[in-house]
Amino acid sequence: MKIKSLPKFFPKNKKNNIIVELTILDDKKNKYKCTGVLMKENNSVLRIGFNARNNTVIDYLDVKIKQILDIKMIKSKEIKNLR
Amino acid sequence: MMPRMKACSNEGTRKRTASRSAAMTSQEVVRRASGTLSSDPRSNSLSSRRRCSTVFSDFYYIEYMRNISNIKYIDASYFYQKNLPTKLPTYEAYGYVKKKYKDKDIVIEFIKKISDNHGPKQIIKGLIIPANALVSASKNFKIQELRTIKKGSNVSVTWRDVVYVANKPRIACSIIYSEGILEKIAGSYIVLKKPETIKIYPLPIKNHPLKKPKYYMIPKSFITEVRVIE
Numbered sequence: 001m002k003i004k005s006l007p008k009f010f011p012k013n014k015k016n017n018i019i020v021e022l023t024i025l026d027d028k029k030n031k032y033k034c035t036g037v038l039m040k041e042n043n044s045v046l047r048i049g050f051n052a053r054n055n056t057v058i059d060y061l062d063v064k065i066k067q068i069l070d071i072k073m074i075k076s077k078e079i080k081n082l083r
Numbered sequence: 084m085m086p087r088m089k090a091c092s093n094e095g096t097r098k099r100t101a102s103r104s105a106a107m108t109s110q111e112v113v114r115r116a117s118g119t120l121s122s123d124p125r126s127n128s129l130s131s132r133r134r135c136s137t138v139f140s141d142f143y144y145i146e147y148m149r150n151i152s153n154i155k156y157i158d159a160s161y162f163y164q165k166n167l168p169t170k171l172p173t174y175e176a177y178g179y180v181k182k183k184y185k186d187k188d189i190v191i192e193f194i195k196k197i198s199d200n201h202g203p204k205q206i207i208k209g210l211i212i213p214a215n216a217l218v219s220a221s222k223n224f225k226i227q228e229l230r231t232i233k234k235g236s237n238v239s240v241t242w243r244d245v246v247y248v249a250n251k252p253r254i255a256c257s258i259i260y261s262e263g264i265l266e267k268i269a270g271s272y273i274v275l276k277k278p279e280t281i282k283i284y285p286l287p288i289k290n291h292p293l294k295k296p297k298y299y300m301i302p303k304s305f306i307t308e309v310r311v312i313e
Contacts, residue, residue, distance in 0.1 A: 019177060021151065023197075032207065034194040035151045036177045050193040051176040051210070059247075061194070061208075074151055082180065082189070083155040083218050 019079060022048065023070035024063060034061065035074065046071075152180040154191055156216040157271070158245045159305060161278075161296035171272050171302060173218060178209060187243070188256050189214055206248045211256050213243040215304035221271055224304040229268055232311055238265045240275065241308040242301055244282075244291075258284035259291055261299060262312065273306075275299045 018038040025031055039057065040047035044065055051059035157171045178191040192209040215221060232238060240263075243256040260283050263275035278299040282291040 019151070019153075024194075031197045032194050033179075033197055034208075035179065036193060050178065050208070051174065053174050054172050055175070059193070078151065079177075080150045080152040080180070081155075082152050 016076075019074040019076075020046075020048065021072050021074055022046070022063060022068055024067050025069050026067065031069070034063075036060070150180060151177065152191070153177055154180070154189070154212070155218045156212050156245070157218060157221050157302050157304075158212075158216065159242070159302060160300045161280075161292060162298040162300070163294075163296055165297070167274065167298055167300065169269075171300060176210065187214055188212065188254070189217075190254065205252050206250070208249050210245060210247045211253060212245045213256050213305055215243075216245060216302070221302055221304040224271065224302075226303055226306055226309060228309050229273070229303070232265060232268075232309070234265055234268065236265050237312050238263065238275070239308075239310050239312050240273070240301060240306055241283075242305040243307060244305065253285075255284075257282050257291075258307075261301070263299065266298065271304070272300050272302045273309075275301065 019035065020038045021033060021035045023031060023033055034048060034050075036048040036050045037052075037057070038046065039049045039060060046063045046065060046068065047060055048063060049057040049060045051057070154176045156174050156176070158174055160168075160172065176191055176193070178193045179195055181190040181192065188211050190206065190209065190211050192206055194208040196205070196207050215224065240261045242259050242261070244259045246253065246257045259280060261275055261278045261280040263278035263280075265273060266276040267274035276298055278296065280291045280296075280299060281288055
């Protein structure tokens with residue numbers, strides 16, 4: 001299983017956060033969903049930030065692209081704000 | 084397997100895609116079958132959600148999990164030096180929120196497992212915050228007891244703390260007990276000097292943190308009880 005043409009979701013000049021939701025398959029064939037801020041993207045890894053302190057990310061996950069089954073960008077109007 | 088990114092990235096979550104249906108958990112299927120969730124989320128009124136919560140509390144959990152949420156909250160901090168900030172740090176997180184109606188705690192899952200029915204209590208990766216940790220709830224929070232307590236008094240404080248969870252069946256915040264000298268009472272927090280702090284829930288009881296700090300900043304909205312001690 002390999003996703004060959006992952007779209008570039010990380011435009012360098014964009015100021016706003018890019019929120020994504022991933023469906024991940026691990027080595028034991030368990031499926032997971034995770035959501036967060038797209039921080040970094042290269043040929044093998046996506047970095048998803050979950051939690052930030054004073055706007056500095058303190059908790060993130062590097063996801064191997066070969067483990068990603070599905071990815072979608074979440075529009076801001078679809079995000080519920082709890083503040 | 085063919086990638087399904089095109090359909091998912093171009094359409095909003097409100098539209099039901101084939102991939103989303105495939106990812107639907109078995110509990111959602113049960114819920115649809117029981118008639119508590121229509122296929123269109125916009126048709127779920129608040130009153131119907133509340134009604135559901137009284138009958139199907141676990142199902143209510145799932146309904147909240149359909150939303151991706153942006154949470155802004157505060158947390159307690161401890162320091163080993165006297166250079167204290169003048170305000171509490173603000174935290175921001177994205178995740179799937181689980182919260183029962185009128186519950187004291189908010190569960191935020193960063194990662195959730197969807198391939199089997201592991202129950203509502205398992206958290207793969209996430210955090211649990213007191214409902215009063217939300218920035219809006221913590222502003223202008225007042226504690227009557229603090230009006231009569233003078234600075235420099237020895238006090239005991241019982242408070243609920245934010246907890247980070249990974250692969251544990253947690254549903255509630257930690258409960259912390261602190262004793263120390265009341266150094267400062269600010270608008271949204273208090274500062275304890277030379278605090279002795281232990282985690283009393285969940286067991287086992289242990290120091291929090293393990294190395295004793297010199298100062299502890301505790302948000303007022305976290306505090307459940309404060310007393311003067313001799």
